[in-house]
Amino acid sequence: QKEVEQNSGPLSVPEGAIASLNCTYSDRGSQSFFWYRQYSGKSPELIMFIYSNGDKEDGRFTAQLNKASQYVSLLIRDSQPSDSATYLCAVVRSNDYKLSFGAGTTVTVRA
C-alpha cells in the first residue's frame, strides 16, 4: 500500500466551477498535510497546509482533513485557466521530517 494516494486524473473542469481533489494516506499517525501546485516544467509551490481536523480556507482554496478516515482534500472554487497544473498531496508522518508525496492529480480548467 502506498503511503499517499491520489486520483491520477486528469481532472477537467469548466472555468468558474469547483475542482475537487482527493488524497488518502496509510499512516494513521500522520500529523501534517500539505498541498502543492506544480506547473509543467516548474518546481512545486506550497498552496495550503492543514494540521487539524476540519476545513481551512485561503482565498479560493479550501483544505479539508478527516484523520479518522485518513483523508485530505483540496477544493478550488471559481476555477481559472491559471489553475491548470498538477496538484501534489504531501504528508508528514509522526516522528518524521520528510514529506511523503502522492503521484499528483493533473487539473485542466477549460475556458
Added chain:
Amino acid sequence: DAGVTQSPTHLIKTRGQQVTLRCSPKSGHDTVSWYQQALGQGPQFIFQYYEEEERQRGNFPDRFSGHQFPNYSSELNVNALLLGDSALYLCASSFRQEQFFGPGTRLTVL
C-alpha cells in the same frame, strides 16, 4: 526576500561521472531537504540536513551524499552516475513544518 535558490539550472553528465548540486535556503530557514522527482511522479525524499548533520535519510544508495554549511546552504553529491539518476532534483528549505522548494536542477545522464 530571496526564496530558495539552486544551481545549476540544468546539467548534462555521462554515466560514471560525479555531480554536485547546490542550494541556498530562504532567509530565516535552517533546514534543507533534498528530493528527486522523476517525470510523472511525486518527489522522493533523499535526505534532510539540520545543524550541519544529516537528520533523516530516504531509500537512496550511498552514492548520494550531502553536506550543510554553517550558513545553512547545502550540497547534494551523486557519485557513479547511472542513467536512472536523470531527474529533477529539488531542494526545500524550512524553519518549521512547511517546506518551500527551489526551482530545481534538471540532471540528464547520458
